[in-house]
Amino acid sequence: MSGRLRLVIFDVDGTLVDSQHDILAAMHEGFAAVGEVAPARETILGIVGLSLDVAVARLAPHLPEAARREIVEGYKSAYMKLRAGQAVATSSPFYPQARETLDALRAVPELLLGVATGKSARGLTKLLEGHALDGYFVTRQVADHHPSKPHPAMLHAALAETGVAPQDAVMVGDTSYDMEMARAAGIAGIGVTWGYHRADALDGAARLVDDFGQLAAALMDDWGMWR
Template structure:
């Protein structure tokens, strides 16, 4: 198994531009408790965290009971948007092509590490025809929130890949810190929800076409 390598993908802000539905669901969650929704850049700054941690960050002065209700309101808002057949967030340009290039390599395995729930990830994979694409799928239901390295460590265990042959692709400092804590390489993207200058990755890409080359550079062929 030592000849295998693993590329781990964040979802929101990295593979999928989900800011429209995130903002819509957040608006409904804050409205449910008659609270003022923070501005867009503040809301998007928490993308990647599990919902409990996200609401604790966005409204630290609100009591635990109200925050718990907001988490449930957010989840319900997502279900409502789906029921109304609202369009899911699109894949970022070039994402599918980059996934196909890596998947075609016999020595490369793919994984997901996301703050989404299992149900949320399943919807994304189904919507974009990505079911079966990933050898390991790590979601918020079964792990502490990023940047805890639990998701990456589990993906490594499931795939049998050593840390030196693994890399994380993400758009937030949570992704980069998670990768650092797990002892693997990290690639940042410039199109996500955290300022690119804040990421401090081992490599930065401006376009998905550059991903395969960055992976080769960091963890070998």
């Protein structure tokens, strides 16, 4: 690998961890708080990755803003209760080979790891602590500080914080929002097919991978890693 720095930015939900159980349960509770029935599972998973307020607005465009705010607060409360009731490894388990791949990437001196997620800072911190990932990600971009995906602000901030050029970075994610965000930031997008959006929705990806082993191989091909 050449001496210049490279940056791999990961989405979280649907990419590194499978948190759909808690997401679905919390959304159902949020809608129940305003006397509404939550949308279908596929519809809810289709908005994962968006900032919560934007996601709820898409799920409930027929409701007044005050009701949508109540759903958001109900979701947050329910999600934290669910998370408190069980270990992170149970509520948001790693996808197969995710941890091993992160460990291998972290061991490459010229390679930096980052996160760009629709989670809040508090939610991301709890997840990283629960999976013992403190110190893995040198840049952590969350919904609290940026417009929702697919706006490229998160990626612009990640590049600015690390000093890495767009051509030396990739965004790894499972949704069309991730791929659109990457394209808007001038970064290559690698779409993963095990997440919450169908593979045919990731048409903006530079390439698709079906497991973490393929992701490692793709980075090796592109950047000559571990050679």
